[in-house]
Amino acid sequence: MDPKPIDLNKLTGIIEAHRSKKWSLIPLLQEVQETYGYIPPETIEPIAESLNMHPAEVQGVVTFYAGFSLKPKGRCVLKVCRGTACHVKGSRSILRHVKKELQLEEGETSEDYQFTLETVACLGACFLAPTMMVNRDYFGKLNPTKVTSVLGQYSKNKEDEG
Numbered sequence: 001m002d003p004k005p006i007d008l009n010k011l012t013g014i015i016e017a018h019r020s021k022k023w024s025l026i027p028l029l030q031e032v033q034e035t036y037g038y039i040p041p042e043t044i045e046p047i048a049e050s051l052n053m054h055p056a057e058v059q060g061v062v063t064f065y066a067g068f069s070l071k072p073k074g075r076c077v078l079k080v081c082r083g084t085a086c087h088v089k090g091s092r093s094i095l096r097h098v099k100k101e102l103q104l105e106e107g108e109t110s111e112d113y114q115f116t117l118e119t120v121a122c123l124g125a126c127f128l129a130p131t132m133m134v135n136r137d138y139f140g141k142l143n144p145t146k147v148t149s150v151l152g153q154y155s156k157n158k159e160d161e162g
Protein backbone atom coordinates (compact mmCIF):
# COMPACT_ATOMS: atom_id res chain seq x y z
CA MET A 1 0.00 0.00 0.00
CA ASP A 2 1.42 3.43 -0.94
CA PRO A 3 1.70 6.03 1.83
CA LYS A 4 -0.84 8.83 1.77
CA PRO A 5 0.20 12.08 -0.01
CA ILE A 6 1.71 14.55 2.44
CA ASP A 7 0.85 18.20 3.02
CA LEU A 8 3.90 20.04 1.63
CA ASN A 9 2.67 23.39 3.01
CA LYS A 10 3.82 22.27 6.45
CA LEU A 11 7.32 21.78 5.06
CA THR A 12 7.57 25.42 3.95
CA GLY A 13 7.09 26.63 7.54
CA ILE A 14 9.65 24.19 8.90
CA ILE A 15 12.23 25.22 6.29
CA GLU A 16 11.64 28.92 6.96
CA ALA A 17 12.20 28.43 10.70
CA HIS A 18 15.57 26.77 10.10
CA ARG A 19 16.83 28.62 7.03
CA SER A 20 18.92 31.25 8.77
CA LYS A 21 20.52 28.90 11.28
CA LYS A 22 23.95 27.43 10.86
CA TRP A 23 24.26 23.66 11.13
CA SER A 24 20.53 23.38 10.86
CA LEU A 25 20.17 20.22 8.79
CA ILE A 26 19.74 17.74 11.68
CA PRO A 27 17.21 19.83 13.66
CA LEU A 28 15.35 20.55 10.43
CA LEU A 29 15.18 16.84 9.59
CA GLN A 30 14.07 16.08 13.15
CA GLU A 31 11.20 18.52 12.83
CA VAL A 32 10.21 17.14 9.43
CA GLN A 33 10.17 13.64 10.90
CA GLU A 34 8.10 14.77 13.90
CA THR A 35 5.63 16.46 11.56
CA TYR A 36 5.16 13.65 9.04
CA GLY A 37 6.25 10.66 11.13
CA TYR A 38 9.12 10.03 8.66
CA ILE A 39 11.22 11.91 6.09
CA PRO A 40 9.10 11.83 2.93
CA PRO A 41 11.43 11.44 -0.09
CA GLU A 42 9.81 14.43 -1.81
CA THR A 43 11.04 16.71 1.01
CA ILE A 44 14.72 15.99 0.35
CA GLU A 45 15.11 18.34 -2.60
CA PRO A 46 13.43 21.42 -1.05
CA ILE A 47 15.40 20.85 2.16
CA ALA A 48 18.69 20.63 0.23
CA GLU A 49 17.85 23.73 -1.79
CA SER A 50 17.04 25.75 1.33
CA LEU A 51 20.44 24.95 2.84
CA ASN A 52 22.45 25.22 -0.39
CA MET A 53 23.29 21.56 -0.26
CA HIS A 54 23.16 18.79 -2.82
CA PRO A 55 20.15 16.44 -2.38
CA ALA A 56 22.59 13.49 -2.20
CA GLU A 57 24.22 15.04 0.89
CA VAL A 58 20.86 15.35 2.64
CA GLN A 59 19.95 11.83 1.57
CA GLY A 60 23.30 10.63 2.95
CA VAL A 61 22.61 12.16 6.36
CA VAL A 62 19.10 10.68 6.46
CA THR A 63 20.35 7.19 5.66
CA PHE A 64 23.35 7.47 8.02
CA TYR A 65 21.35 8.25 11.17
CA ALA A 66 19.27 5.31 12.35
CA GLY A 67 16.82 7.74 13.96
CA PHE A 68 15.60 8.96 10.55
CA SER A 69 13.30 6.92 8.38
CA LEU A 70 12.47 7.38 4.70
CA LYS A 71 9.47 5.13 5.03
CA PRO A 72 6.30 5.85 7.00
CA LYS A 73 6.05 3.91 10.23
CA GLY A 74 3.02 2.50 11.94
CA ARG A 75 1.03 4.35 14.59
CA CYS A 76 2.56 1.95 17.14
CA VAL A 77 6.30 1.37 16.80
CA LEU A 78 7.40 -1.75 18.67
CA LYS A 79 11.03 -2.03 19.70
CA VAL A 80 11.84 -5.48 21.01
CA CYS A 81 15.14 -5.63 22.90
CA ARG A 82 17.68 -8.16 21.70
CA GLY A 83 20.46 -7.11 24.13
CA THR A 84 22.41 -9.60 26.24
CA ALA A 85 20.37 -9.28 29.45
CA CYS A 86 17.14 -9.73 27.52
CA HIS A 87 18.60 -12.54 25.42
CA VAL A 88 19.46 -14.47 28.59
CA LYS A 89 15.87 -14.02 29.80
CA GLY A 90 14.33 -15.33 26.56
CA SER A 91 13.97 -12.32 24.26
CA ARG A 92 14.18 -14.60 21.23
CA SER A 93 10.94 -16.30 22.06
CA ILE A 94 9.38 -12.89 22.81
CA LEU A 95 10.39 -11.65 19.36
CA ARG A 96 9.13 -14.86 17.76
CA HIS A 97 5.80 -14.40 19.53
CA VAL A 98 5.48 -10.74 18.46
CA LYS A 99 6.27 -11.66 14.84
CA LYS A 100 3.64 -14.37 14.89
CA GLU A 101 0.99 -12.15 16.48
CA LEU A 102 1.58 -9.24 14.12
CA GLN A 103 2.53 -11.28 11.05
CA LEU A 104 5.50 -8.98 10.58
CA GLU A 105 9.25 -9.41 10.25
CA GLU A 106 11.81 -6.99 11.72
CA GLY A 107 11.75 -3.62 9.97
CA GLU A 108 8.28 -4.19 8.51
CA THR A 109 5.15 -2.09 8.87
CA SER A 110 1.65 -3.52 8.68
CA GLU A 111 -0.41 -2.62 5.61
CA ASP A 112 -2.81 -0.53 7.70
CA TYR A 113 0.12 1.41 9.25
CA GLN A 114 -0.94 0.31 12.71
CA PHE A 115 2.31 -1.46 13.74
CA THR A 116 6.01 -1.27 12.88
CA LEU A 117 8.29 -3.94 14.29
CA GLU A 118 11.91 -3.12 15.15
CA THR A 119 14.60 -4.60 17.37
CA VAL A 120 17.17 -2.67 19.40
CA ALA A 121 20.48 -3.49 21.08
CA CYS A 122 19.39 -2.38 24.59
CA LEU A 123 16.47 -0.35 25.89
CA GLY A 124 18.39 0.63 29.03
CA ALA A 125 16.00 -1.24 31.31
CA CYS A 126 17.91 -4.52 31.65
CA PHE A 127 16.57 -5.11 35.18
CA LEU A 128 13.15 -5.58 33.56
CA ALA A 129 14.42 -8.11 30.98
CA PRO A 130 13.03 -9.21 28.65
CA THR A 131 11.72 -5.84 27.53
CA MET A 132 10.09 -4.02 24.66
CA MET A 133 8.80 -0.54 23.99
CA VAL A 134 5.66 0.55 22.22
CA ASN A 135 6.14 4.17 21.18
CA ARG A 136 7.35 5.74 24.47
CA ASP A 137 5.99 3.10 26.86
CA TYR A 138 8.18 0.39 28.38
CA PHE A 139 7.02 -3.16 29.03
CA GLY A 140 9.19 -5.53 31.03
CA LYS A 141 9.39 -9.03 32.49
CA LEU A 142 7.60 -10.14 29.36
CA ASN A 143 6.20 -13.54 28.58
CA PRO A 144 4.04 -14.53 25.60
CA THR A 145 0.78 -13.97 27.51
CA LYS A 146 1.84 -10.48 28.55
CA VAL A 147 2.91 -9.67 24.97
CA THR A 148 -0.49 -10.75 23.65
CA SER A 149 -2.23 -8.55 26.19
CA VAL A 150 -0.02 -5.52 25.40
CA LEU A 151 -0.62 -5.92 21.67
CA GLY A 152 -4.34 -6.33 22.29
CA GLN A 153 -4.32 -3.08 24.24
CA TYR A 154 -2.82 -1.18 21.27
CA SER A 155 -5.11 -2.84 18.74
CA LYS A 156 -8.06 -1.98 20.96
CA ASN A 157 -7.02 1.69 21.07
CA LYS A 158 -7.21 1.66 17.28
CA GLU A 159 -10.77 0.32 17.38
CA ASP A 160 -11.75 2.98 19.94
CA GLU A 161 -10.48 5.72 17.64
CA GLY A 162 -12.25 4.29 14.62
Ligand code: FES
Binding pocket: 081, 082, 083, 084, 085, 086, 087, 121, 122, 123, 124, 125, 126, 127, 129, 130, 131
Ligand atom coordinates in the same frame (compact mmCIF):
# COMPACT_ATOMS: atom_id res chain seq x y z
S1 FES B 1 19.50 -5.77 27.27
FE1 FES B 1 17.38 -5.47 27.07
S2 FES B 1 17.03 -3.66 28.17
FE2 FES B 1 19.15 -3.91 28.25
